[in-house]
Amino acid sequence: MITGKNYIGNKLSATGNYSFKTINPKLNTENPTAFVEATPEEIEEATQLAATAFKTFRNVSGEDKAKFLNAIADEILALDQELIDVYTTESGLPEGRAIGERGRTVMQLKSFANLVANEDWKGNTFDAAMPDRQPLPKDDLRKTVIPIGPVVVFGASNFPFAFSTAGGDTASALAAGCPVIVKAHEMHAATSELVASAIIKAAEKTGMPNGVFSHLSGRGTVVGSALVNHPKIKGVGFTGSIGAGRAIFNLASQREEPIPVYAEMGSINPVVITPNAIANRGEAIATNYAGSITLGTGQFCTNPGLILTIEDENTPDFITALAEKTVAIDAQCMLHPNIKAGFVKNSDSVTAQGGVSTVAKITSDVADNFAASQIATVSGADFLANPKIHQEVFGPFSLVVTSKDEAELIEIIEALEGQLTGTIIAEDNDIANLSEVVEALTNRVGRIIFNGVPTGVEVCPSMHHGGPYPASTNAKYTSVGTDAIQRWVRPISYQSFPSELLPKGLQK
Amino acid sequence: MITGKNYIGNKLSATGNYSFKTINPKLNTENPTAFVEATPEEIEEATQLAATAFKTFRNVSGEDKAKFLNAIADEILALDQELIDVYTTESGLPEGRAIGERGRTVMQLKSFANLVANEDWKGNTFDAAMPDRQPLPKDDLRKTVIPIGPVVVFGASNFPFAFSTAGGDTASALAAGCPVIVKAHEMHAATSELVASAIIKAAEKTGMPNGVFSHLSGRGTVVGSALVNHPKIKGVGFTGSIGAGRAIFNLASQREEPIPVYAEMGSINPVVITPNAIANRGEAIATNYAGSITLGTGQFCTNPGLILTIEDENTPDFITALAEKTVAIDAQCMLHPNIKAGFVKNSDSVTAQGGVSTVAKITSDVADNFAASQIATVSGADFLANPKIHQEVFGPFSLVVTSKDEAELIEIIEALEGQLTGTIIAEDNDIANLSEVVEALTNRVGRIIFNGVPTGVEVCPSMHHGGPYPASTNAKYTSVGTDAIQRWVRPISYQSFPSELLPKGLQK
CATH class of the missing domain: 3.40.309.10 (Aldehyde Dehydrogenase; Chain A, domain 2)
Structure with missing residues (x-):
C-alpha cells in the first residue's frame, strides 16, 4: 500500500531520479520503501493545481469543509493497525503513543470541522450606513475574513501525526479554505504517505477539487525551497528546528512578494x-x-x-x-x-x-x-x-x-x-x-x-502555543487550538455592497 | 516654539552635526528652522528609555491610558492656529484640509481611548478546569493579549497629522501599551515637532513614564535604520512608498530577532x-x-x-x-x-x-x-x-x-x-x-x-485599510480603525494560575 510516490493532487507520480529510505531507529535499519523526490515539474504541477483548486475551494461552504475534515478523520481511522505499525517503525515511539497521537489528530480535525460549520470564527462586523451624517454621510461597511491562498506545510519530526501531514497546520489551513501542499518529513515518509492517502480519499469522497491537497517527498533544500519560493504559494506552516525554520522564514521574506511563515521552533521552557x-x-x-x-x-x-x-x-x-x-x-x-x-x-x-x-x-x-x-x-x-x-x-x-x-x-x-x-x-x-x-x-x-509541567498542550480556545522569537517566527499566532485558523485568512471590507454579491455570512 | 531639537523622552536634545530644513512647496522656499539629526547616542538613549518605560507602561490600566490619549487630543487642539499654519506651510495643503485632518486625528485618539477603557478589545477567553476528565484532567486556561514592547513609527508624507506623529499608528500602539519612538517625516519636521510637544505634555500631565514617547529627526537611512535594527525595538509602523517600506521590512526580517513591520504602501486602486x-x-x-x-x-x-x-x-x-x-x-x-x-x-x-x-x-x-x-x-x-x-x-x-x-x-x-x-x-x-x-x-x-469612490477611509470597526503585498507588508492588519491596535499585542495563556497573579481582566 505504500508506494514511495508523490500525490500531485489526486494522482500518484514518481518521475524523479533521487530517492531515499526511512530508518527504523529501534533496529537501526532501513525500511523497505524508496521514496522518490518530487521533480521541478511535479512541484510546478502541484502548485498550479493548488492555485486552480483555490478558485473553487475558497467558496466551498463551511458545512462542506466540515464534511471534508470529518472524512479525513474517518479515513485515518480506517487505516487502522497498518498506520500504527508504520508510525512506530519509522519513529521508534511506542504503540500507545501512536494511538494517543492519532486520537489527538482526529480530535483536531473534528474541532476545526465544528469551528467552520458556522460563521462565528470569522468575527464578522457590521457598521450601518448613516446617510444623513454631517459633514459626510457614512457608507454601509461589513468586514469578514477570506483565505489567503495555497499554503505549504512542513511537518514535525516529533509528532508524525498531530503536527504533520494531517496535523494542526493542515487541518486549520483546509478549514480556512486554503489548499495545502505537504512537504513530507523525510524521517517518516511512509507514515506521511499513508496519511496523505487518507486525505486524498476524503477529498474525492466529499467532492473537493483536485489539487486541494498534494503531498511531495524530497529534501527540504530542494523540494521545500522550491515550494516556498513559488509565486502561487501564499503562506507556510512549519514545526521544527530554529535552523530550518529560520531558513524558510528568510526565503519567504526575500521573495518579490513576501509571504507569512508560521514557524514553531525551539524553546527551553x-x-x-x-x-x-x-x-x-x-x-x-x-x-x-x-x-x-x-x-x-x-x-x-x-x-x-x-x-x-x-x-x-x-x-x-x-x-x-x-x-x-x-x-x-x-x-x-x-x-x-x-x-x-x-x-x-x-x-x-x-x-x-x-x-x-x-x-x-x-x-x-x-x-x-x-x-x-x-x-x-x-x-x-x-x-x-x-x-x-x-x-x-x-x-x-x-x-x-x-x-x-x-x-x-x-x-x-x-x-x-x-x-x-x-x-x-x-x-x-x-x-x-x-x-x-x-x-x-x-x-x-x-x-x-x-504548579504544573509545560509538557502536555491542551487543544482549546484559550491555548496559545507560540511565543516571542525564536519560539515562533510570529508570536501573534498559535499552532495549537482553534485560533490556529486565523493564520490562513485575511480581513476584507465590503462597502455599500448589494446583498446578492455579499458572502453569505455578511448578508442580513 | 519650534526648536529643531529631538525629544529623547521628555528632554529636548540636539547634539548632532547634521541638520536640514523643510520646504514651503507653494513658495518653493526653505522654512526657517534647522532640524538636527539624532546622533547614535541619542538614538540609544531613546530606545533604552523606551525599554525602561515599557516595564511600567505595559501595566498602566486601560483607564489611565485613555486619559493619556485624550490628553494628547486636548494638547493638539491647544496648539490651535500655530499648528494649522505650520502644517499648511510645510505641506502646501489648504487650511480646510489641515483642520479636517486634525479633527480626524483627535477623533482617532479618542476612539482608541474609548476602546481601551474596558477589556473587550482583548478578546479574553476562559476554559474551565475539568479535574475529573478521562484519560487526563484539563487545567484551567485563560488567554489575553499583552503589548509587544517599544515600537517605531514612520509617518506618511501625505497625512502630516492623521498618519504621522500622533496618527493612527502612534495612537494604536500607545493604546496597546507600547512605548513609541517616532522618526519624524523630513518633509514636515516642524509640524511633527509641534505634535510631539503635545504628546510629551500629555504624558507629563497624566503621569506616564519618561520614555513612553520620543521623537527623532533625521534621514531614514541613518536614524530610521538604526531604530529598526535596535534589539530593544519590537515592531514598526510605516506609511509611505513601496521602496522605503520594503527596505524597512528587509532590515526587520534580517535582524537576529526578526520583528513585525506593518507597512501600508502603494496601491493603484x-x-x-x-x-x-x-x-x-x-x-x-x-x-x-x-x-x-x-x-x-x-x-x-x-x-x-x-x-x-x-x-x-x-x-x-x-x-x-x-x-x-x-x-x-x-x-x-x-x-x-x-x-x-x-x-x-x-x-x-x-x-x-x-x-x-x-x-x-x-x-x-x-x-x-x-x-x-x-x-x-x-x-x-x-x-x-x-x-x-x-x-x-x-x-x-x-x-x-x-x-x-x-x-x-x-x-x-x-x-x-x-x-x-x-x-x-x-x-x-x-x-x-x-x-x-x-x-x-x-x-x-x-x-x-x-458604486462609490475609494478615496475617503471611514474610521470604524468594519474598515480594513490594508491589502495583499505590496499594498501592505502584512495583509492581516489594518492601519485604520480600532482593529489597528491588534498589531501591537500578542496572545498569552495562563494555565492553573492563582487569581492574585492574573491580570485584572482574567480574574473572575
Whole structure:
C-alpha cells in the first residue's frame, strides 16, 4: 500500500531520479520503501493545481469543509493497525503513543470541522450606513475574513501525526479554505504517505477539487525551497528546528512578494522553582519533573530544559534528587539517528561550557539510537555570562541554574530568548512575592503555568502555543487550538455592497 | 516654539552635526528652522528609555491610558492656529484640509481611548478546569493579549497629522501599551515637532513614564535604520512608498530577532466600470471620478489610478469626458519638490510605454510644485503585456484600460499586484453577472466598494485599510480603525494560575 510516490493532487507520480529510505531507529535499519523526490515539474504541477483548486475551494461552504475534515478523520481511522505499525517503525515511539497521537489528530480535525460549520470564527462586523451624517454621510461597511491562498506545510519530526501531514497546520489551513501542499518529513515518509492517502480519499469522497491537497517527498533544500519560493504559494506552516525554520522564514521574506511563515521552533521552557517549594516538597517536584524531562524521550517542544532556582541549603539535595530520578528512568529510543547525534552534540556542547557540571547521566550502555538522559547544573553568574549555555538540547536533558538571589533570577529570565512556555513552581505563601517573576516571565513566553509541567498542550480556545522569537517566527499566532485558523485568512471590507454579491455570512 | 531639537523622552536634545530644513512647496522656499539629526547616542538613549518605560507602561490600566490619549487630543487642539499654519506651510495643503485632518486625528485618539477603557478589545477567553476528565484532567486556561514592547513609527508624507506623529499608528500602539519612538517625516519636521510637544505634555500631565514617547529627526537611512535594527525595538509602523517600506521590512526580517513591520504602501486602486453604467450615467461617473482623482492633488493611497472598462461604442466618449473634467479642475500644489519630481517621472514613464496614450493633461503653465493632472488610456492587451504600465503614479493621474471583453477584464484583475481597494461601478441589472469580477477583485484587495469612490477611509470597526503585498507588508492588519491596535499585542495563556497573579481582566 505504500508506494514511495508523490500525490500531485489526486494522482500518484514518481518521475524523479533521487530517492531515499526511512530508518527504523529501534533496529537501526532501513525500511523497505524508496521514496522518490518530487521533480521541478511535479512541484510546478502541484502548485498550479493548488492555485486552480483555490478558485473553487475558497467558496466551498463551511458545512462542506466540515464534511471534508470529518472524512479525513474517518479515513485515518480506517487505516487502522497498518498506520500504527508504520508510525512506530519509522519513529521508534511506542504503540500507545501512536494511538494517543492519532486520537489527538482526529480530535483536531473534528474541532476545526465544528469551528467552520458556522460563521462565528470569522468575527464578522457590521457598521450601518448613516446617510444623513454631517459633514459626510457614512457608507454601509461589513468586514469578514477570506483565505489567503495555497499554503505549504512542513511537518514535525516529533509528532508524525498531530503536527504533520494531517496535523494542526493542515487541518486549520483546509478549514480556512486554503489548499495545502505537504512537504513530507523525510524521517517518516511512509507514515506521511499513508496519511496523505487518507486525505486524498476524503477529498474525492466529499467532492473537493483536485489539487486541494498534494503531498511531495524530497529534501527540504530542494523540494521545500522550491515550494516556498513559488509565486502561487501564499503562506507556510512549519514545526521544527530554529535552523530550518529560520531558513524558510528568510526565503519567504526575500521573495518579490513576501509571504507569512508560521514557524514553531525551539524553546527551553524555563521553570522557576521557589526555595519554599523545594523545602516543602522537593522530592515530589523532582519525581514530577524527572517524568516531564524524559517524557517522549524529551522530544517535545515544551520539554523543560531549564530549571531556575535560588540557591539555599536545600538546593543541592533537590538537584541530586532530580538527577537521580531522571537517570533512573530507562533510556528510550530517539526518533532518528540524526536526532540522537544532535542530542549528543548539543548536550556535550552545553556541558563543555565553563562552570557547567553534569550531576547525573545514564552511563550504562544505551542502544544505538537510545538517549542517555542527563541533568547538569551551573551558577546564575556563569549562565548569564555565556549565551552558549542557553541553547536548546532536544532530548532528555535539563540544566539547573542556581541563582544567588531573586535579582539574579530576574536578570536571567530577562536575558532569555523568547520561549513557548514558562512555569512557576511555588507555595501559596510565595504568591504575594511573585509578581516580579511573573512579570519577567510573561514578557518572554507565550504560555505561563503555575504548579504544573509545560509538557502536555491542551487543544482549546484559550491555548496559545507560540511565543516571542525564536519560539515562533510570529508570536501573534498559535499552532495549537482553534485560533490556529486565523493564520490562513485575511480581513476584507465590503462597502455599500448589494446583498446578492455579499458572502453569505455578511448578508442580513 | 519650534526648536529643531529631538525629544529623547521628555528632554529636548540636539547634539548632532547634521541638520536640514523643510520646504514651503507653494513658495518653493526653505522654512526657517534647522532640524538636527539624532546622533547614535541619542538614538540609544531613546530606545533604552523606551525599554525602561515599557516595564511600567505595559501595566498602566486601560483607564489611565485613555486619559493619556485624550490628553494628547486636548494638547493638539491647544496648539490651535500655530499648528494649522505650520502644517499648511510645510505641506502646501489648504487650511480646510489641515483642520479636517486634525479633527480626524483627535477623533482617532479618542476612539482608541474609548476602546481601551474596558477589556473587550482583548478578546479574553476562559476554559474551565475539568479535574475529573478521562484519560487526563484539563487545567484551567485563560488567554489575553499583552503589548509587544517599544515600537517605531514612520509617518506618511501625505497625512502630516492623521498618519504621522500622533496618527493612527502612534495612537494604536500607545493604546496597546507600547512605548513609541517616532522618526519624524523630513518633509514636515516642524509640524511633527509641534505634535510631539503635545504628546510629551500629555504624558507629563497624566503621569506616564519618561520614555513612553520620543521623537527623532533625521534621514531614514541613518536614524530610521538604526531604530529598526535596535534589539530593544519590537515592531514598526510605516506609511509611505513601496521602496522605503520594503527596505524597512528587509532590515526587520534580517535582524537576529526578526520583528513585525506593518507597512501600508502603494496601491493603484482599480475601478471597474460596466458598459451599462457608462451608457446610463457616464457623464455623472466622469464628474465624480474627476473629483476623486484630483482630491488632495491625487496624493491619497486610495487614489483611483486604474480604471477598467470593457470597450463598446460608449467608451471613447466616457474617456474623453473623464479626461476633460479632470483637467478642468485647477492644478494644485503637491507636498514637496520630491513628490512633484516623482509624479513627473512616473507619469512620463507610464505614458512612454507602448500603446499608452495621453487623453488629456493640464498644459497651461503650472507653478513649480503644482501638478498637471493627466488621464491616459491603453488597451487591455497592451496593459497585460507590460507590467511597467501597472506601476503607481502618486498624484492626479489615472489610466483607463479598455478590455476587449469580460474574460480579458478578469485576466487583468488577476494579473494586478495586491491593492488597498477595488471598486465596481455598475447598474442594478449588472448585479447578476458580476460574481466573477467580484471574485477576482476580492482576491486582490483589502476593501471592495460598490458604486462609490475609494478615496475617503471611514474610521470604524468594519474598515480594513490594508491589502495583499505590496499594498501592505502584512495583509492581516489594518492601519485604520480600532482593529489597528491588534498589531501591537500578542496572545498569552495562563494555565492553573492563582487569581492574585492574573491580570485584572482574567480574574473572575
